[in-house]
Amino acid sequence: MANFKVVNRREFLKLSGLSAVGISATGLALQASLPVHAEWTGASGSALSLNVFVHIATDDQVTIVAHRSEMGQGIRTGLPQIVADELDADWNKVNIVQALGDKQYGDQNTDGSRSVVGFYHTMREMGASAKAMLILAAAQAWGVKPEECVAVDHRVTHPKSQRALRYGELAERAAQLPLPDPKTLKYKSPDQFKYIGKPVPMVDLADIVRGDTTYGVDVVLPDMLHASIERCPWLGGKIQSVEDSAARKVPGVVDIIRLDGGVEPPAFVPLSGVAVLATNTWSAQQARKKLNITWTNSGHQNFDSEASMRALATQLPAASKIVRSRGDIAKGLNGAQQKMSAVYTVPHLEHATMEPPAATARMTENGCEVWACVQAPQRTQQVVAGAVGIKPEQVKVNVTLLGSAFGRKSKPDFAAEAAFLAKAVNRPVKVIWSREDAVRHGYYHAFSVQHFSGGLDQKGQLIALKAQVASPTIMSTFAPDQVYLQDFEVGQGFANMPYDIPHQQASVHATPAHTRIGWLRSVYNINHAFGVNSFIDEAAHLAGQDPLAYQLAMLGADRVVDTRNEGFEKGYNPEYPYSIARMKNALQRVKASVGWPAKVKQGEGWGVAVHHSFLSYVAVATKVVIENNRVRVTDVHIALDCGQVVNPDRVHAQMEGAVIFGLSLTLMGEISFEDGAVVQSNFDDYPLLRIQQSPNIVVTLIDSNEKHGGVGEPGVPPIAPSVTSAIAAAGGPRIRTLPVSKQLSIG
């Protein structure tokens, strides 16, 4: 393990794709022009490369490379459908292959809801470029001008002479042509789109319903061993002693290997652990129970998350930084007619991917080959290379389907474990984390304690808002002594709050991390949307005003949110201006969907919330029913403005999924630590929403010609505050500490 290297801050930014300007509101590094002619190792013998992404076989089969990881968001369908459209390919003759990890494809880090945002134009270019080559090939074959030829439905035709050639017939000639100058490419107008904007079914749908798919857990190699790893319960602990004689006697056990981890900051390095390798998973799991391991202490061993959050709720540390300042907060608060304050708390959360982390690896003559459910295959190359002491380009990463991911599978520690063990035993090794392993050794969503103070004028409008947050930063996982939230974290709805309030101040307070802090679907937006929307809702109640009308009023006049002159430099993105008009429109659409204010019976209530994240705008209205201290969420209306849409059905599905993901974390999601170790273990004590708790969901997809925004994450943040505001409206308690199950039972 000596080769595991801890990255510094700058390397982390490079490695993670998280630029300082962030993955959300404040900017995206878009793809630079990609190399278009490169060898593609995945092509079958007859497929001819027109560019990195498009290959055509003489039998007419078009192969499109999916270079982003499929985790349920539909990207293996969405990006290829853009290529196929510009290519005028027949979708029935299109075959999708998954790319290996390889920088020739550009960014493969499937994270931050940015696959379509970052690659929409590139995919069109790949399709249009290949089509131009096919047209030129046909024109040359016929001795006519290319301008006289048109591509239609997998063929190039010459209308004047009524001749036509199939793409397969043109492939060999086209593959010899030089790449067209991108500036000369012709693109379709939206009214000519055949697949873009259409509900094309997922390419893996038929295989999924037959159970004929390969996820990370499913890879089988000849002579493979199955590993189960006991890891140190607390961060930073190392192996002190291992007594494994009983474990070695379990039938099927082949070897027991130490993983001497425990480095800090932990980055993507495997944790300290002892691996049992056996001929089957069951034997490995049984033998693991017979290990007797002692671990060294670390500075995190006394971490008690509930006590820490309670202390932060009572008193914030003085060590702090102001991240935004507008007007004069002291004057604003002192001059207010009415004052209010509240503390909002969100606990640590774990991704709970249905498929736990899993990877299979073998050493090869030239390096190492890995099969894994990873969101970031190029990062996996680097991390695996570090684990086995080779160069990243010697690591071949095959990306399987991901049995959901939500950010967990961006961290390839599990792939490094498999590779390290495969090298140690000189045999292929599959590592499957148990559910308990996943719950107890995650990269956790950061807890958050937010203190809000506000002042209302005589009309009930908020004129002053002071927001203070204590929350560990993701950066603590990658660099030492990081205790303050970074720009890319406070840019997720905290330092760039959209409300038209004249006196505002936002500050971050020093909060050390005692576990691996990671990113989980919508990241800090979960915490900040909960705090901000809850506080606005509380202000509306204090002012005696309708919460939805109050939200609209507080958002103020149509404008672009711009915090550059208020101390938060990153709070402005010229390419994707943060539009109050779109924010308000999302609220108006959800208002119309519900028929707000809807009539309710005793014990029922509606709550509303709105949030901007990942370049998109989402408003949510939720109805709850409370009976005998038992709350049930019955209806959730969600309106999304994500700009132009590639696949409306998958966008709908992502909104349905975001509602249910959001309800799980709101109602019952909590990871807590005692003595440095995670208390929860499986779905009995870390429950997820089940079908009988699933509400009626109504999705409004707002028609828009704006640039593409994110889809996978932005539905999640407004769910929690819409639920807790609905509970308050229904006559229940004002819930400021998530999850709701701490105070009410869940129906």
Add this chain to the structure above:
Amino acid sequence: MLQLTINGESRTVDADPNMPLLWVLRDLLQLTGTKYGCGKGLCGACTVHLNGTAVRACSLPVAAAVGGKITTIEGLSVNGDHPLQRAWTEHKVPQCGYCQSGQLMSAAALLARNPTPSAAQIRDAMSGNICRCGTYPRIEAAIKTAAGVQIQPAQGGK
């Protein structure tokens, strides 16, 4: 050696009788359509049929399946055309797809014993199957569609 009947075929495995059926299917027989999710019968990802009843393979010792008829997702239909598989396709149910083998097997066991379930009966029968992606609304809709297909012969039968 244990003798098992899986998807109509006789299979012999050399396994500890206490090994859960899940790992026999996945590791010894390479029938990987049945998924691991929790190992404690909490999530339903490993659901298979034993004599037509939905069971959690992760918590069923393989010895308990000897002599019974085991059906996995691979054996639900010959061509992937079980009414539920067709309905899953029509409603575009899956997102990541990982839990869907178990969802389909639970739903198939439900329809086999109750061809016309009410919404409450569907939710009750499916309550042991977690979908983290949140496909529940479509699962419920697809089961209703498949139930309609199944009862057609009875309704239209002359």
